[in-house]
Amino acid sequence: MNRILKSRLLWPLVALAALLLACTVRRPDILGITVLDGHLFGAPIDILRNSAPLLLVALGMTLVIATRGIDLSVGATVAIAGAVAMTFIASSPDPGSVGTAVGAVVVALGLCLVLGLWNGFLVSSLGIQPIIATLILMTAGRGVAMLITGGQITTVNSAPFAQLASGFWLGLPVAALIAYGVYGVVALLVRRTALGMLLESVGINPKASRLAGVKARTLTWTVYALSGLFAGLAGLIFASNTMAADANNAGLFIELDAILAVVIGGTALSGGKFNLGGTLVGVLVITTLTLTVTVLGVSPLVTPLFKAIVVVAVTLLQSPRLRATLAGLGRTRPQEVRA
Amino acid sequence: MSAVAAPHQIAGVGRWSPDRRYLPVIGTFIVFALMVTIGGLRYENFLSPAVMSNLFINNAHLIVLAVGMTFVILTGGIDLSVGAVLALSSVITATLLQAGWSLALVVPVAVLAGSAIGYGMGVMIQYFDIQPFVATLAGMFLARGLCFLFAPESVPIRDESFIALAGWGVNLGRWRVTAAVLIALLAVAAAWWVLHRTRFGRTVYAVGGGEQSATLMGLRVARTKVLVYVISGTCAGLAGLLFAMFSRSGYALTGVAMELDAIAAVVIGGTLLTGGTGFVLGSVIGVMVLGLIQTIITFEGTLSSWWTKIVIGALLLIFVVLQRILTLRRT
Numbered sequence: 275m276n277r278i279l280k281s282r283l284l285w286p287l288v289a290l291a292a293l294l295l296a297c298t299v300r301r302p303d304i305l306g307i308t309v310l311d312g313h314l315f316g317a318p319i320d321i322l323r324n325s326a327p328l329l330l331v332a333l334g335m336t337l338v339i340a341t342r343g344i345d346l347s348v349g350a351t352v353a354i355a356g357a358v359a360m361t362f363i364a365s366s367p368d369p370g371s372v373g374t375a376v377g378a379v380v381v382a383l384g385l386c387l388v389l390g391l392w393n394g395f396l397v398s399s400l401g402i403q404p405i406i407a408t409l410i411l412m413t414a415g416r417g418v419a420m421l422i423t424g425g426q427i428t429t430v431n432s433a434p435f436a437q438l439a440s441g442f443w444l445g446l447p448v449a450a451l452i453a454y455g456v457y458g459v460v461a462l463l464v465r466r467t468a469l470g471m472l473l474e475s476v477g478i479n480p481k482a483s484r485l486a487g488v489k490a491r492t493l494t495w496t497v498y499a500l501s502g503l504f505a506g507l508a509g510l511i512f513a514s515n516t517m518a519a520d521a522n523n524a525g526l527f528i529e530l531d532a533i534l535a536v537v538i539g540g541t542a543l544s545g546g547k548f549n550l551g552g553t554l555v556g557v558l559v560i561t562t563l564t565l566t567v568t569v570l571g572v573s574p575l576v577t578p579l580f581k582a583i584v585v586v587a588v589t590l591l592q593s594p595r596l597r598a599t600l601a602g603l604g605r606t607r608p609q610e611v612r613a
Numbered sequence: 614m615s616a617v618a619a620p621h622q623i624a625g626v627g628r629w630s631p632d633r634r635y636l637p638v639i640g641t642f643i644v645f646a647l648m649v650t651i652g653g654l655r656y657e658n659f660l661s662p663a664v665m666s667n668l669f670i671n672n673a674h675l676i677v678l679a680v681g682m683t684f685v686i687l688t689g690g691i692d693l694s695v696g697a698v699l700a701l702s703s704v705i706t707a708t709l710l711q712a713g714w715s716l717a718l719v720v721p722v723a724v725l726a727g728s729a730i731g732y733g734m735g736v737m738i739q740y741f742d743i744q745p746f747v748a749t750l751a752g753m754f755l756a757r758g759l760c761f762l763f764a765p766e767s768v769p770i771r772d773e774s775f776i777a778l779a780g781w782g783v784n785l786g787r788w789r790v791t792a793a794v795l796i797a798l799l800a801v802a803a804a805w806w807v808l809h810r811t812r813f814g815r816t817v818y819a820v821g822g823g824e825q826s827a828t829l830m831g832l833r834v835a836r837t838k839v840l841v842y843v844i845s846g847t848c849a850g851l852a853g854l855l856f857a858m859f860s861r862s863g864y865a866l867t868g869v870a871m872e873l874d875a876i877a878a879v880v881i882g883g884t885l886l887t888g889g890t891g892f893v894l895g896s897v898i899g900v901m902v903l904g905l906i907q908t909i910i911t912f913e914g915t916l917s918s919w920w921t922k923i924v925i926g927a928l929l930l931i932f933v934v935l936q937r938i939l940t941l942r943r944t
Contacts, residue, residue: 344746401941402933403886405691405746410933413873414926420919521919530750543744575765575865579758585751586737593741 282540285591286555289538289584293562297569304569313442317565322446325561326453327352327508327525329554332532333457334501336553337464339536341497342477342545343397343404348505348532350415351386352525355509357422358382360519363430375434383506389415390502394495412529419521429518438514449511456504461550470548473497477545534581535560538588559584637883637936638895644881644928645898648905656912662787664908670789672904673797674699674852674859678875679882679896680804681848684841686879687808688820689888690745692842694734694752695849696871698727700864701756702853706775707768707863716774723857724850730756731846735839749842753872760865767864770857779858793855800851804893817841821888877925878903881932885940902928 297304297317307316331348338345359378366374389411396407441448464470475483476490484490505525512524537543538559539552563584567577590596653660669676678695685692702723709719730752737748770776782791808814816837819827828834857863882899884891906924910916 400934400937402937406880406886406929406933409873409876409880410926410930413877413929414923417919417922417926420917421923425917425919530753533746533750537747543746573761573765575761576758578754579762582751582755582758585747585754589743589747589751590737590741593743595741 282549282592283552283555285588286538286540286552286559289588290555290559290562293559293566297562297566300569300571309445314445319447319450321558321561321565322450322454324564325557326447326449327511328528328531328535328561329453329457329557330504330508330511331501331525331528332535332553332557333460333550334497334504335529335532336536336539336541336548336550337460337473337497338404338501339533339541339543340470340473340477340545340548341494342480343494343497344533344543345393345408345498345501345505346405346529347389347393347408347411347415348501348508349525349527349529350412350419351389351502351505352509352512352528353416353419353519353521354389354422355382355386355506356513356519356524357419357428357521358385359435359510359513360428360430360517361422363432363435364428369430369432370434372434375432378432378435379438379510382510383503386502386506386509387499388502390499390505391495393502394498397498398491398494416521419519419524423519423521425521427518427520431517435514436517439511440515449515452507452511456507457550457554460500464550474546474548477548531560534585538585540592633939634890635892636939637890637932638892638898640932640935641881641883641895641898641902645902645905648902648909652905652909652912659908659912663789666789666794668901668904668908669794669797670791671859671907672900673791673793674855675871675874675878675900675903676797676897677800677848677852677855678871679878679900680800680893681845681852682872682875682879683804683882683884683891683893683896684808684817685745685845686876686884686886687817687888687891688838688841689824689886690738690838690841691749691876691886692731692734692752692845692849693746693749693872694730694756695845695852695875696868696873697753697756697760698730698846698849699853699856699868699871700760700866701730701763702727702850703857703860703867704760704764704768704863704865706854706857707770708764710770710772710775711768716772716778719775720854723854724847727846727848727850727853728843729846731843731849732839734846735842738842739835739838757865764863764865767862769862775858776861779861793858796851796855800848801893801897808893813837813840818889821890823889874903877929881928883932883936885936 294305304317307314307318331352334348335345359382362378362381363369363374366377368374393408393411396402396410397404437448439449443451464473472488472493475486475488476493480490508528509525513519535556536553538556539549539554541548541552560581563580564574564577567574567580649660658664678699682692682695705726706719706723709722710716734748734752737743738745778792782789808817816827816832819830819832820834820837824834856867860867878899879891879896880886880899881902882891882895882897884895903925906928907921910918910921
């Protein structure tokens with residue numbers, strides 16, 4: 275019992291359960307899944323699909339935060355990826371072909387990888403604070419996306435590209451398969467190899483880990499590059515969802531949602547220990563929150579208020595200070611060991 | 614002690630010349646002067662008092678935001694909530710005025726709403742060890758959500774006394790100073806006085822320079838760290854009032870991403886995000902540089918508006934890299 279209470283994942287899971295419960299009370303049949311044309315449909319599937327872009331971005335963000343960094347530029351990267359892919363398809367002679375769609379994906383992801391490497395360069399080689407280094411791309415990035423689309427909302431018709439967001443494979447949405455697939459691969463990589471431990475060592479003490487022979491600089495480059503790449507993938511899913519590149523609104527505030535997801539999941543912004551499972555729960559909490567607000571009939575505009583309440587509640591409950599106070603209340607003598 | 618004493622008192626006392634502390638601000642001022650010169654040479658009427666007055670009138674709210682942000686960043690923190698708090702304050706102003714409240718009541722309520730949110734964030738950061746980034750992010754979501762709760766649509770302001778206040782101004786020759794500009798400049802003066810002439814201000818610098826050392830020196834670190842967020846929140850509330858005067862309405866979607874402009878202005882103004890180094894006047898020049906970019910792009914005419922963002926990003930990059938080189942040489 276004590277172990278369950280001490281788990282960092284307890285309160286995020288409680289929040290998720292409470293949100294789902296609120297949905298069920300309002301509409302008892304909401305958690306049902308139906309099969310239609312061989313595809314699965316229903317609110318849980320919707321949550322899986324809608325959470326795909328946020329999961330990708332939050333995944334990259336977790337790795338960056340593990341190295342004591344932060345990546346504010348992911349929203350702008352999302353916009354750039356969409357802008358590049360849509361402009362590529364619109365300007366090609368054969369917009370509907372599979373080759374064009376693949377070309378668009380490759381070009382967009384390549385550029386996003388370069389953007390991520392740029393952030394990594396600023397942080398690891400020039401030693402600029404991550405928050406300010408990525409703020410540069412965050413500010414300039416949307417301008418660049420506007421530059422690519424010429425200030426227009428570019429719309430295209432490309433059946434293969436549309437598959438990315440609206441397609442189904444084995445009865446499941448393609449977007450969710452991509453995101454959860456990438457998540458699975460990364461989780462395996464960092465938890466079944468030494469990579470995760472190396473990342474944590476960089477986050478806990480960059481200097482000491484470098485002296486111990488950890489290639490701190492290369493690791494920092496890698497996490498920012500991955501963050502850019504995953505944000506690009508999320509941008510492609512966004513663009514494919516609407517089949518339009520909206521440089522102003524695509525991925526707006528997704529960096530904040532991603533950071534919230536990471537924080538709700540129990541990874542501290544101070545770097546070091548990270549929790550990929552927690553990030554997944556955080557992403558699900560935020561996506562479900564949006565659904566719950568809609569189901570409860572509250573104006574979606576008020577969603578930020580509920581986000582604030584969830585974040586404050588979860589972070590306060592996780593804070594060591596409050597836990598110590600609460601633990602102290604239950605005992606006759608106060609704890610002697612202080613962190 | 615030299616790190617926290619008023620700058621001019623230590624001239625010649627420290628081991629290195631105190632000029633170094635001013636280098637980033639001087640750099641910002643040179644950029645500002647260069648932009649004014651280039652603008653003046655390129656475009657007719659660029660150097661006219663009307664254009665320069667408008668620079669202040671259009672950016673009065675941003676000046677106040679940057680002043681509050683400077684306090685927070687000097688302690689090594691960050692405040693992401695200011696844009697949303699600005700919107701909240703302008704929405705409160707418009708809604709209460711529409712409900713028939715008198716101006717004398719509305720002004721303190723709108724400003725104090727900002728202080729209250731700032732206090733809440735400060736307590737979360739100081740007493741519950743929550744990262745400034747996360748706590749102020751929550752503050753931002755809270756303020757933005759409250760905005761929509763109060764008024765989902767834009768609320769026009771028709772209150773006569775408010776419009777009279779917003780329209781009030783003095784003409785000095787062809788220069789024009791409005792009430793909003795005057796309030797903004799007063800806020801700057803007050804911030805300068807607090808930072809350089811009071812014990813609290815010196816504690817702010819000391820906390821940014823090294824929190825542990827400040828604690829060991831017996832300074833009231835906890836109180837200071839909460840207070841800087843109260844100041845930033847209050848400034849954001851005041852800025853919201855100024856923005857309501859500027860737009861004569863309250864709208865829940867105003868000030869989106871304005872916290873980034875404020876942070877950019879502070880960084881361009883030479884304040885280090887690690888805390889401990891920087892000046893309020895630098896932040897004001899930073900705001901002026903951002904405003905000039907906008908003005909120049911308007912004067913250029915053929916350039917699209919999104920170039921503003923790209924130029925601000927490029928300028929940020931240059932300043933950050935230069936600061937990095939400066940701090941590397943210092944150590």
